[in-house]
Amino acid sequence: MSLAPRAVLVHRTTEYEELLARHGTHGQAEFFLSSRGRSIQEVAERHHHTRRVLSEVAAAVPLRWRQTRVERADLDRFLFGPEDVVVVVGQDGLVANTAKYLTGQPVVGIDSDPGRNPGVLVRHRAPDTGRLLQAAAGPGGCTADELTMVEAVADDTQRLVALNEIYLGRPGHQTSRYRLGTEAAPDLAEAQASSGVLVGTGTGATGWLRSLWRERGGGPPLPAPAERRLIWYVREAWPSPATGTSLVEGTLTDAQRLRLTVESDRLVAFGDGMESDALELTWGQTVRLGVSDTCLRLLV
Template identity: 75%
Template structure:
């Protein structure tokens, strides 16, 4: 007998909840904000809208389903199951924070603050939840398949991300490593492109960023604009990644010829650590990072699993 679906509601603490945790009372929080030229009234209104959306989403879960809740800070300790339908209640970034822990489960994005959030990933209102849950479990339900990026270390550590993966020194200090690629199809932005399996370049930089089309509206786009890259940015569903080296430093032992490129399916960027420690994290979740030491290597490419966003 198959298990009934489980609706997993993902949320995060509101600004009002964080203020209360820090200052203890509503009055103290109000005083703190007023001293900085802000009113607590709008903060409370956004909190109330968030709580109302959570109540409406919870009420829309069918009685025959199981349900659970998880806060953003606990995602790395929560065990998602194959039969889950994940309902992200909040902002676009919360969908990205959740995606790295999933393995193909359908995701419903609920916007708790329409007009304030871009609504790229949280596309729906809480009143649509019941219909979206039915669509998520129906055979003909529509989903957008969003490309994800994955890093796999030589010790089998693995990390996925929806927007981008960053590889560099803790605290964004100078990182030292050897950068190579496997099966490159295109040319790098600098010289030295098209190198094969045995190639690579020792570099000193403030890190390497590898991003998807979903991440092309944020950090990846800023680097793309800064470099004046001739190629277009990928779309969210395109099987294509872009990578950039941040602030590569030339020296007698380090080069700057491999500073940007593109990865398709089956192609990987390879980084071998040449310093004491390098961290690898996705979508800004630096607290949940892979840690690599001297001589270890990591390969980054298109993940075998995409994000299934219910439309």
């Protein structure tokens, strides 16, 4: 007998909840904000609205289904199952934060605050939840975009995937030292000193990756979200007698990998801004970056 589908509702703490956790009471949080020219009323109203949306989404889960909730900070400790349908209630960035922990489960993005979010990944509203869940678990499957992801694999088998981009460098973004090249041309690898390397997807081309692309005055064309092509940039490469700047940008397709060998005491690789969940790399270690076999199945 197969298990009933499980709806996993992913959310994050609101600004109001963070204020209460820091200051203890509503009154103390109100005083803190007022001393900085802000009103707690708007913050509290957004909190209550977000909680109502989350409750509406939970109520739309079919009765025969199982359901659970997971907060953003607990994602790295949560075990997703193959029968899960993941419902992300929040902002676009929360979908990216969740994607790295999935292995092909369908994802429904619910915009908790329409008008404040771009809605690129949280494409739906709370009243759509029931219909989307039934479609995701139906016999004919569901219509979903297969969004390309990027992966980093270290020589000690550590692996990291991300929906937008992977940053590799020093934890504080200070100068990183490493040797960079491609697997297709290992003899052309170059020793570099920079503030890190960024490898991103078409989904990430609306954020950090795009800012670098514009800063460089264009460069390789940005990929589409479902296109199996990545763009990479070296940030602020520093020329010296021992380091070069000839390899500072490029593209990677399915069969291509960027190869980086660490020549610093400690570098990290993290995805989509989640620095708390990073690969730890040290002297002599090699990490390869490229298109991941895993895609994000985002319902349209």
